[in-house]
Amino acid sequence: MFTAAESDPKLSKEQAGPIEAKLRTALLKAQYARLQKAQRALLIVIAGIDGAGTGASVNLINEWMDARFIRTMAFGEATPEEKRYPPLWRYWQPLPALGRTGIVFGSWYQPLLREAAKKKPDPGVIQSLAQGIREFESMLAGDGIQIIKLWHHLSREAQKKRTDDLLAHRETAWQVHPSEIKVRKKFARLRSAGELSINLTQADFAPWHIIPSADPDMRAVATGQAILAALQQKPSPIRSNFAPDNGIPKAAGxxxxxxxxxxxxxxxxxxxxxxxxxxxxxxxxxxxxxxxxxxxxxxxxxxxxxxxxxxxxxxxxxxxxxxxxxxxxxxxxxxxxxxxxxxxxxxxxxxxxxxxxxxxxxxxxxxxxxxxxxxxxxxxxxxxxxxxxxxxxxxxxxxxxxxxxxxxxxxxxxxxxxxxxxxxxxxxxxxxxxxxxxxxxxxxxxxxxxxxxxxxxxxxxxxxxxxxxxxxxxxxxxxxxxxxxxxxxxxxxxxxxxxxx
Amino acid sequence: MFTAAESDPKLSKEQAGPIEAKLRTALLKAQYARLQKAQRALLIVIAGIDGAGTGASVNLINEWMDARFIRTMAFGEATPEEKRYPPLWRYWQPLPALGRTGIVFGSWYQPLLREAAKKKPDPGVIQSLAQGIREFESMLAGDGIQIIKLWHHLSREAQKKRTDDLLAHRETAWQVHPSEIKVRKKFARLRSAGELSINLTQADFAPWHIIPSADPDMRAVATGQAILAALQQKPSPIRSNFAPDNGIPKAAGxxxxxxxxxxxxxxxxxxxxxxxxxxxxxxxxxxxxxxxxxxxxxxxxxxxxxxxxxxxxxxxxxxxxxxxxxxxxxxxxxxxxxxxxxxxxxxxxxxxxxxxxxxxxxxxxxxxxxxxxxxxxxxxxxxxxxxxxxxxxxxxxxxxxxxxxxxxxxxxxxxxxxxxxxxxxxxxxxxxxxxxxxxxxxxxxxxxxxxxxxxxxxxxxxxxxxxxxxxxxxxxxxxxxxxxxxxxxxxxxxxxxxxxx
CATH class of the missing domain: 3.40.50.300 (P-loop containing nucleotide triphosphate hydrolases)
Structure with a gap:
C-alpha cells in the first residue's frame, strides 16, 4: 500500500510550476461549480505519519481554494467540556454546511490509529472503532457530505531528515512537534496501524488516498489532484454501512x-x-x-x-x-x-x-x-x-x-x-x-x-x-x-x- | 416601593377566574400580533425574594402563552466552561430571536443582588455592576429586544408561611430550595438589596414591576398583566446608557x-x-x-x-x-x-x-x-x-x-x-x-x-x-x-x- 509513497517521489520546480498553476485554477472552478452551486459539502480528512507535512497541506488547501468557504476543524485531546458528551459530539458541531469545505485534523481516526499502533492492539476494540467510523461516514455521505481522506506518507529516512532539517534552526525548530521526533523509533508500528486503519475504513463514498509527502511539491500536487478528482466526480450512491444489530431492537429490527x-x-x-x-x-x-x-x-x-x-x-x-x-x-x-x-x-x-x-x-x-x-x-x-x-x-x-x-x-x-x-x-x-x-x-x-x-x-x-x-x-x-x-x-x-x- | 406587595393582597377564585380567562386570550393574541408579526423579541427577567413563587411564574407564562416560542433561560452557578469567558457570555448565547420570548431565571442581576445583600456592600462594586447591566440592557433594547423585569415580593410572614406549608408534606417539600428557608432570617437585607438594585436599574426601556406574590392568583394576574402591558406598548426610543469613558479611548472618545x-x-x-x-x-x-x-x-x-x-x-x-x-x-x-x-x-x-x-x-x-x-x-x-x-x-x-x-x-x-x-x-x-x-x-x-x-x-x-x-x-x-x-x-x-x- 505504501510502496510508492515510500520511494519518496519528487517533482522538480520546473515540473511542478505549470501543474500547480493549472491545478489551482481547476480547484477554484470546481469549488464554485461543484460545491457552491450543487447541494454538496466536502470534508477532507488529513491524516498520516507525524512529520509528513500534514499542517502544510492544510495551509495549501486554504491558499489554493477560496478560504472564505473553508473551515479547519482541528482536534487535540478532548476538552473537559467535550468529554461530557458522546465521543462523536465534537465532530458533529462544526460540520460544514452544503457548499462549504471542512478540513479535519486530528479526526475520528485518532482513537483507531492509537489502538492499532499499540504493541498489543485489541482486535475487538479495533473492529468496533472501525465500525463506528464506517457508520458515521456513511451517514454524512448519505446526507450530502462528500468525504475524502488523505494519508500523508513518506519513508522512515525521509521523515527523519525532514524533522532534523527543521530542528537545525531556531526559526523553524518550533514547527516540529515532539511526537514527530518519536516517529523514527516506532515507524514500523505506525505504518502498520495506518495500513490497518485504511483497510478497515476504505469505502467508495469515503475513499483514502496516499499522498507521497517527502517532497513538498509532490505532496502539494498529489493533495490538489486528489481533491480535484473528488470534486469532479459524481458522488457515489450510498449503501448503508450500518451493522444490522445496532441499537439492539427488541423485535426484528x-x-x-x-x-x-x-x-x-x-x-x-x-x-x-x-x-x-x-x-x-x-x-x-x-x-x-x-x-x-x-x-x-x-x-x-x-x-x-x-x-x-x-x-x-x-x-x-x-x-x-x-x-x-x-x-x-x-x-x-x-x-x-x-x-x-x-x-x-x-x-x-x-x-x-x-x-x-x-x-x-x-x-x-x-x-x-x-x-x-x-x-x-x-x-x-x-x-x-x-x-x-x-x-x-x-x-x-x-x-x-x-x-x-x-x-x-x-x-x-x-x-x-x-x-x-x-x-x-x-x-x-x-x-x-x-x-x-x-x-x-x-x-x-x-x-x-x-x-x-x-x-x-x-x-x-x-x-x-x-x-x-x-x-x-x-x-x-x-x-x-x-x-x-x-x-x-x-x-x-x-x-x-x-x-x- | 414594596408597601403594596407586603400587604399581601389576595384575589378570590371568583374574582380571578374571569380576569385570568380574558388575560390568557389577550396574551396569546399579543404574542402573535406584537412579537411574531413585528420585529421584536421579549425578554422577561424573573427575580424576587426566594420562595415568592418565581418558578410558578415561569410555568404560568409557558402555560398561558404559546410555549413553542418561549425559551426558559435559567442560570445557576457558572459552569467551568462558562467561567472561561467574560461574565455576560452565557447570557448572550441563548438570547431570543425576533418573534420569540425568553424567560430569564438566575439572571445578570445575581452578582448585583448578592453584593447588595452583603452586610457591608462595596458601593464601587455595586455602581459598576449596575452600570454594566444598564449598558447590556440598553444594547439589547436598541436591537429590538423588549425587556421587562418582574420582582416577586411578599411580606416576611407570608414567605415563611408559604415555605412552611410546602415543607409540611413530602409531596411538596422538594419544591422548597434551601435558600428559601434562610430568607426569614435575613429578610430585611434581601429586601433592601432588591430595592437598591431596582432603583439603580430602573429604565424606560427595561422597567421593573413589583409582583405581589403571597396569593397565587394575585401573582398570576399581576404577572400576566405586566407582560400584556409590555406587549401592547410601543417600544420606547433608546437613549444610550453607555458611560462616556467606556473603553478608555485614547483620543476624545x-x-x-x-x-x-x-x-x-x-x-x-x-x-x-x-x-x-x-x-x-x-x-x-x-x-x-x-x-x-x-x-x-x-x-x-x-x-x-x-x-x-x-x-x-x-x-x-x-x-x-x-x-x-x-x-x-x-x-x-x-x-x-x-x-x-x-x-x-x-x-x-x-x-x-x-x-x-x-x-x-x-x-x-x-x-x-x-x-x-x-x-x-x-x-x-x-x-x-x-x-x-x-x-x-x-x-x-x-x-x-x-x-x-x-x-x-x-x-x-x-x-x-x-x-x-x-x-x-x-x-x-x-x-x-x-x-x-x-x-x-x-x-x-x-x-x-x-x-x-x-x-x-x-x-x-x-x-x-x-x-x-x-x-x-x-x-x-x-x-x-x-x-x-x-x-x-x-x-x-x-x-x-x-x-x-
Missing part, C-alpha cells in the same frame, strides 16, 4: 423488517383507560415528587435524561410535558420544540440539529417532536426520499445507542388518540379563545392522511423500539391517564438506571 | 467626538514603506518564529488572542492572515470570515454572532472583517439607521473592554491601500485565473464610494482606538511590508501582555 408485516401497535392500545379527577391529583403529586427526588439525586449528576414526545396532533404532548417539567429545577432542563428545519439546519445532515441540543450530565432535554420526524412527517409528506428515510431507522438506533452508551436515560413516548377523539379536540380548540392558536389548516390536512401517518408511526415503533431506548405507546384519549403514565414510566426508567431501589 | 473634526489618519500613512524580497523572507521567518513561541508559552494558556482585520477591498487581508496563522497550531486557532449576516443572525442583536465565536483561554480567533461592519459597510450602505451605528462605537468599546478584562489580547489592523493601488490590484485580479474569484461587481461598486468609506473608517479609528484594544493602521501598498508589520505588532502586543521580556 434493522433492515430485516423491510418485508415483514408491521404490527398495528397503536391501534391495539386500550383507549378506555382513564383516571378520575381526584385520583389524578393524588397520583400526579405522588409521581412528580418521586421524579423531583430522582433528578436531584447525587447519582443523577453523572447521567442525563432525554425525553422524546411524539404523537398525533392534539394528543396532548404539550400538557404532558408541562406536568413533567413541574418536577424539575428550571436550571436543569430545556424544551426543544421541533418544527421545520431552518435554512442552516437543512444545509446539514438531519441529525445535526439534535446533536446541538444534547443535555450535559445532570441535565434534562425534552423534545416536543424529534429526530423521528425523518420517518414520520418527512416520509409521509415526501420531504425525504424513500432511500433516505429507510436508512434513518438504523441511523437513529445508532445515534440513540451513542446517547445511552454515554449515560443518557432515554425515554420515548407516543401519545395516541383515536381519530374520533382527535376530531373532538380539533373542534374544542377552534372554539376556545386561548386554544385556537393550536389548530391550523395543516392539522386538518394531516388528519386526512391519518392512515399513512399511522403506518409510518407503527413501523417506527417496530424498528426503533430498543432495549436501551424503548418506546412507550400510551393512550391519551384520557389526558389524565396519559400524563400520569408518562410520569410513572419516566420515574421507572430513571429508578432502574440510577439503581436507587 | 465616545459621544464627545460627534461634533469634532475626524483626523484623516488613513490618508496620512506613509505609503512608500516597502521591503525587498530577501529582507522579507528573513523578517517573516524571524517574526513567525517569535510568534510561534509566544502562543506556545505557558503564560498564554490563561490568555487568548483576538486579531481583527479590516481594510479596503484588495488590501491583502487574506494574505496577511495566512502569514500569521502559519505560526499557529491548527488546533489552536479559528478564522471567522465575516460576510452578510444569516437570517438567524439578523434576528439577533448585531454583536450576538461575535459572542458565539470568542476564543477560550489558550485559543486564537481571527476575524476577517468583524463587528466593525456596523460602522463601516452598514453605515455607508445604510443597512443600519444613523442612531444605530452611532451608538455602536460605545457598544463596541464596551464589548471589547469585556474581552480584554477577561484576559484576551485584542489587536486590530486596518490594512490600507491607496486608491490607485487598489485599481491596479483589481485589474490584476481580473486577469489572474486563480484570483478572479476575488473580484466582484460589488467591489467596483464599493470603490465608487471610496470617500464615504474612508470617512467611516477614519471615524471608526478615532472613536474605537483604545489603550487596551488599539488599532494599527498600516500601509499595505507593499504587501511584504504590511505582512511583516502585522506579525511584528502582534508579537509586540503579546509580549507586553504576557510580560515575557
Amino acid at each position: 434493522g433492515r430485516a423488517m423491510a418485508g415483514a408485516k408491521i404490527p398495528p401497535r397503536i391501534e391495539k392500545l386500550d383507549y378506555t383507560a382513564q383516571l378520575d379527577s381526584k385520583e389524578y391529583d393524588t397520583q400526579l403529586e405522588y409521581w412528580q415528587a418521586r421524579l423531583a427526588e430522582l433528578v436531584r439525586h447525587d447519582k443523577f449528576k453523572a447521567r442525563s435524561l432525554i425525553l422524546v414526545f411524539e404523537g398525533q396532533d392534539a394528543a396532548g404532548k404539550g400538557g404532558a410535558i408541562r406536568r413533567v417539567t413541574h418536577a424539575f429545577d428550571a436550571r436543569q432542563y430545556s424544551i426543544h420544540p421541533i418544527a421545520a428545519p431552518s435554512d442552516i439546519e437543512i444545509a446539514h445532515p438531519y441529525l445535526w440539529r439534535f446533536w446541538r441540543c444534547l443535555p450535559a450530565p445532570g441535565k434534562i432535554a425534552i423534545f416536543d417532536r424529534s429526530w423521528y420526524g425523518r420517518v414520520l412527517v418527512e416520509r409521509v409528506e415526501k420531504y425525504a426520499a424513500p432511500a433516505d428515510w429507510q436508512r434513518a431507522y438504523a441511523e437513529i438506533n445508532q445515534f440513540e445507542a451513542q446517547l445511552t452508551d454515554n449515560g443518557a436515560v432515554l425515554v420515548k413516548f407516543w401519545l395516541a388518540v383515536t381519530r374520533a377523539e382527535q376530531l373532538k379536540r380539533f373542534h374544542e380548540r377552534e372554539a376556545s379563545p386561548f386554544k385556537n392558536f393550536k389548530i391550523t389548516p395543516e392539522d386538518w390536512r394531516n388528519r386526512k392522511k391519518w392512515t399513512a401517518y399511522m403506518q409510518a408511526a407503527n413501523e417506527m415503533l417496530a424498528r426503533t423500539d430498543t432495549v436501551r431506548a424503548p418506546w412507550h405507546a400510551l393512550s391519551s384519549n384520557d389526558k389524565r391517564h396519559a400524563r400520569v403514565a408518562v410520569l410513572e414510566r419516566t420515574v421507572t426508567a430513571l429508578e432502574k438506571a440510577l439503581d436507587t431501589h | 465616545g459621544r464627545a467626538m460627534a461634533g469634532a473634526k475626524i483626523p484623516p489618519r488613513i490618508e496620512k500613512l506613509d505609503y512608500t514603506a516597502q521591503l525587498d524580497s530577501k529582507e522579507y523572507d528573513t523578517q517573516l521567518e524571524y517574526w513567525q518564529a517569535r510568534l510561534a513561541e509566544l502562543v506556545r508559552h505557558d503564560k498564554f494558556k490563561a490568555r487568548s488572542l483576538i486579531l481583527v482585520f479590516e481594510g479596503q477591498d484588495a488590501a491583502g487581508k487574506g494574505g496577511a492572515i495566512r502569514r500569521v496563522t502559519h505560526a499557529f497550531d491548527a488546533r489552536q486557532y479559528s478564522i471567522h470570515p465575516i460576510a452578510a449576516p444569516s437570517d438567524i443572525e439578523i434576528a439577533h442583536p448585531y454583536l450576538w454572532r461575535f459572542w458565539r465565536c470568542l476564543p477560550a483561554p489558550g485559543k486564537i480567533a481571527i476575524f476577517d472583517r468583524s463587528w466593525y461592519g456596523r460602522v463601516l459597510v452598514e453605515r455607508v450602505e445604510k443597512y443600519a439607521a444613523p442612531a444605530d451605528w452611532q451608538r455602536a462605537y460605545a457598544e463596541i468599546n464596551q464589548f471589547e473592554a469585556q474581552l480584554t478584562d477577561n484576559g484576551a489580547v485584542l489587536v486590530k489592523f486596518w490594512l490600507a491601500v491607496t486608491r490607485a493601488e487598489q485599481l491596479k490590484r483589481f485589474h490584476e485580479r481580473e486577469a489572474s485565473p486563480f484570483k478572479n474569484f476575488k473580484i466582484t461587481p460589488e467591489d467596483w461598486r464599493n470603490r465608487k464610494k471610496w470617500t464615504a468609506y474612508m470617512q467611516a473608517a477614519n471615524e471608526m479609528l478615532a472613536r474605537t482606538d483604545t489603550v487596551r484594544a488599539p488599532w494599527h493602521a498600516l500601509s499595505s501598498n507593499d504587501k511584504r511590508h504590511a505582512r511583516v508589520a502585522v506579525l511584528e505588532r502582534t508579537v509586540t502586543a503579546l509580549e507586553k501582555a504576557l510580560d515575557t521580556h
Whole structure:
C-alpha cells in the first residue's frame, strides 16, 4: 500500500510550476461549480505519519481554494467540556454546511490509529472503532457530505531528515512537534496501524488516498489532484454501512423488517383507560415528587435524561410535558420544540440539529417532536426520499445507542388518540379563545392522511423500539391517564438506571 | 416601593377566574400580533425574594402563552466552561430571536443582588455592576429586544408561611430550595438589596414591576398583566446608557467626538514603506518564529488572542492572515470570515454572532472583517439607521473592554491601500485565473464610494482606538511590508501582555 509513497517521489520546480498553476485554477472552478452551486459539502480528512507535512497541506488547501468557504476543524485531546458528551459530539458541531469545505485534523481516526499502533492492539476494540467510523461516514455521505481522506506518507529516512532539517534552526525548530521526533523509533508500528486503519475504513463514498509527502511539491500536487478528482466526480450512491444489530431492537429490527408485516401497535392500545379527577391529583403529586427526588439525586449528576414526545396532533404532548417539567429545577432542563428545519439546519445532515441540543450530565432535554420526524412527517409528506428515510431507522438506533452508551436515560413516548377523539379536540380548540392558536389548516390536512401517518408511526415503533431506548405507546384519549403514565414510566426508567431501589 | 406587595393582597377564585380567562386570550393574541408579526423579541427577567413563587411564574407564562416560542433561560452557578469567558457570555448565547420570548431565571442581576445583600456592600462594586447591566440592557433594547423585569415580593410572614406549608408534606417539600428557608432570617437585607438594585436599574426601556406574590392568583394576574402591558406598548426610543469613558479611548472618545473634526489618519500613512524580497523572507521567518513561541508559552494558556482585520477591498487581508496563522497550531486557532449576516443572525442583536465565536483561554480567533461592519459597510450602505451605528462605537468599546478584562489580547489592523493601488490590484485580479474569484461587481461598486468609506473608517479609528484594544493602521501598498508589520505588532502586543521580556 505504501510502496510508492515510500520511494519518496519528487517533482522538480520546473515540473511542478505549470501543474500547480493549472491545478489551482481547476480547484477554484470546481469549488464554485461543484460545491457552491450543487447541494454538496466536502470534508477532507488529513491524516498520516507525524512529520509528513500534514499542517502544510492544510495551509495549501486554504491558499489554493477560496478560504472564505473553508473551515479547519482541528482536534487535540478532548476538552473537559467535550468529554461530557458522546465521543462523536465534537465532530458533529462544526460540520460544514452544503457548499462549504471542512478540513479535519486530528479526526475520528485518532482513537483507531492509537489502538492499532499499540504493541498489543485489541482486535475487538479495533473492529468496533472501525465500525463506528464506517457508520458515521456513511451517514454524512448519505446526507450530502462528500468525504475524502488523505494519508500523508513518506519513508522512515525521509521523515527523519525532514524533522532534523527543521530542528537545525531556531526559526523553524518550533514547527516540529515532539511526537514527530518519536516517529523514527516506532515507524514500523505506525505504518502498520495506518495500513490497518485504511483497510478497515476504505469505502467508495469515503475513499483514502496516499499522498507521497517527502517532497513538498509532490505532496502539494498529489493533495490538489486528489481533491480535484473528488470534486469532479459524481458522488457515489450510498449503501448503508450500518451493522444490522445496532441499537439492539427488541423485535426484528434493522433492515430485516423491510418485508415483514408491521404490527398495528397503536391501534391495539386500550383507549378506555382513564383516571378520575381526584385520583389524578393524588397520583400526579405522588409521581412528580418521586421524579423531583430522582433528578436531584447525587447519582443523577453523572447521567442525563432525554425525553422524546411524539404523537398525533392534539394528543396532548404539550400538557404532558408541562406536568413533567413541574418536577424539575428550571436550571436543569430545556424544551426543544421541533418544527421545520431552518435554512442552516437543512444545509446539514438531519441529525445535526439534535446533536446541538444534547443535555450535559445532570441535565434534562425534552423534545416536543424529534429526530423521528425523518420517518414520520418527512416520509409521509415526501420531504425525504424513500432511500433516505429507510436508512434513518438504523441511523437513529445508532445515534440513540451513542446517547445511552454515554449515560443518557432515554425515554420515548407516543401519545395516541383515536381519530374520533382527535376530531373532538380539533373542534374544542377552534372554539376556545386561548386554544385556537393550536389548530391550523395543516392539522386538518394531516388528519386526512391519518392512515399513512399511522403506518409510518407503527413501523417506527417496530424498528426503533430498543432495549436501551424503548418506546412507550400510551393512550391519551384520557389526558389524565396519559400524563400520569408518562410520569410513572419516566420515574421507572430513571429508578432502574440510577439503581436507587 | 414594596408597601403594596407586603400587604399581601389576595384575589378570590371568583374574582380571578374571569380576569385570568380574558388575560390568557389577550396574551396569546399579543404574542402573535406584537412579537411574531413585528420585529421584536421579549425578554422577561424573573427575580424576587426566594420562595415568592418565581418558578410558578415561569410555568404560568409557558402555560398561558404559546410555549413553542418561549425559551426558559435559567442560570445557576457558572459552569467551568462558562467561567472561561467574560461574565455576560452565557447570557448572550441563548438570547431570543425576533418573534420569540425568553424567560430569564438566575439572571445578570445575581452578582448585583448578592453584593447588595452583603452586610457591608462595596458601593464601587455595586455602581459598576449596575452600570454594566444598564449598558447590556440598553444594547439589547436598541436591537429590538423588549425587556421587562418582574420582582416577586411578599411580606416576611407570608414567605415563611408559604415555605412552611410546602415543607409540611413530602409531596411538596422538594419544591422548597434551601435558600428559601434562610430568607426569614435575613429578610430585611434581601429586601433592601432588591430595592437598591431596582432603583439603580430602573429604565424606560427595561422597567421593573413589583409582583405581589403571597396569593397565587394575585401573582398570576399581576404577572400576566405586566407582560400584556409590555406587549401592547410601543417600544420606547433608546437613549444610550453607555458611560462616556467606556473603553478608555485614547483620543476624545465616545459621544464627545460627534461634533469634532475626524483626523484623516488613513490618508496620512506613509505609503512608500516597502521591503525587498530577501529582507522579507528573513523578517517573516524571524517574526513567525517569535510568534510561534509566544502562543506556545505557558503564560498564554490563561490568555487568548483576538486579531481583527479590516481594510479596503484588495488590501491583502487574506494574505496577511495566512502569514500569521502559519505560526499557529491548527488546533489552536479559528478564522471567522465575516460576510452578510444569516437570517438567524439578523434576528439577533448585531454583536450576538461575535459572542458565539470568542476564543477560550489558550485559543486564537481571527476575524476577517468583524463587528466593525456596523460602522463601516452598514453605515455607508445604510443597512443600519444613523442612531444605530452611532451608538455602536460605545457598544463596541464596551464589548471589547469585556474581552480584554477577561484576559484576551485584542489587536486590530486596518490594512490600507491607496486608491490607485487598489485599481491596479483589481485589474490584476481580473486577469489572474486563480484570483478572479476575488473580484466582484460589488467591489467596483464599493470603490465608487471610496470617500464615504474612508470617512467611516477614519471615524471608526478615532472613536474605537483604545489603550487596551488599539488599532494599527498600516500601509499595505507593499504587501511584504504590511505582512511583516502585522506579525511584528502582534508579537509586540503579546509580549507586553504576557510580560515575557
